Amino acid sequence: MLSVSLAALVLAYGSVITTAFVLQKRTVDFFDPARGGGSMFDNATFGGEPLNIIISGLSSPDVLTDDGMLNFAQAIGFSRECLGLHLGEPQTANLGDGHGAVKQTVEFRADFGSDLLGTCLESLLGGNHFRVFRQDGPQANSGALFLAASKEEPANKNHDIVPDGYNIGRDELVAAAVGAKSHNGVTYNVVARNITGIMPAGSDGVNHGIAVDGIVTLLTVTVRQ
DSSP: OHHHHHHHHHHHHHHHHHHHHHHHHTSSSOOOGGGGTOOSBOBBTTBBOBOOEEEOTTSOGGGGSHHHHHHHHHHTTEEESGGGOOOSOOOEEEOSSSSOEEEOSEEEEEOTTOTTTHHHHHHHHOEEEEEEEEOOBTTBOOOOEEEEEEEEOOGGGTTOBOTTHHHHHHHHHHHHHSEEEEETTEEEEEEEEEEOSSSOOBSTTBGGGOOBOOOEEEEEEEEOO
């Protein structure tokens, strides 16, 4: 009887530890990458692009998955790249989570109202797009998604970033996201909050020397039941 009781106690204790670990993973919006040796800029061709939007780790768990992020992106006017093709090397970012510099998870482009072919129009005419990086390493497993948003020139201008394109890209994405949005039968409620102090303002080290204002917008995305 005593051995059975001890075994039950061990199982219960282990369950508490496991539950506590899972809950701990989702109890923060995000971890500041700098504290783990990372940066709020990714690694681009001519400097870093700002990770100027964060989808909170406190968002509904489904939103933070690859499929969930795709559906949410489509709900706010973005989709996968044209015909699933990506030109150039994927950018990398170090989110200070113990993984070091890792390639972007995915890239989304404005879809002009068409999930299927709209991003081909963006690739031709230019517009808003964003890269996604997930903070899920052993040292900082928030589950948060860090987005590098920017507005770019059309193809005949080599998709260079427009003047003030990082701030514009962030603001346009946030404006499209805030409030209630729906896609494929899923409805989202999105709340935004601006954060300062984790990204330096200015153009030093920024891709193409385009200045940023140092503001990072935190989005908390909740799936309506």
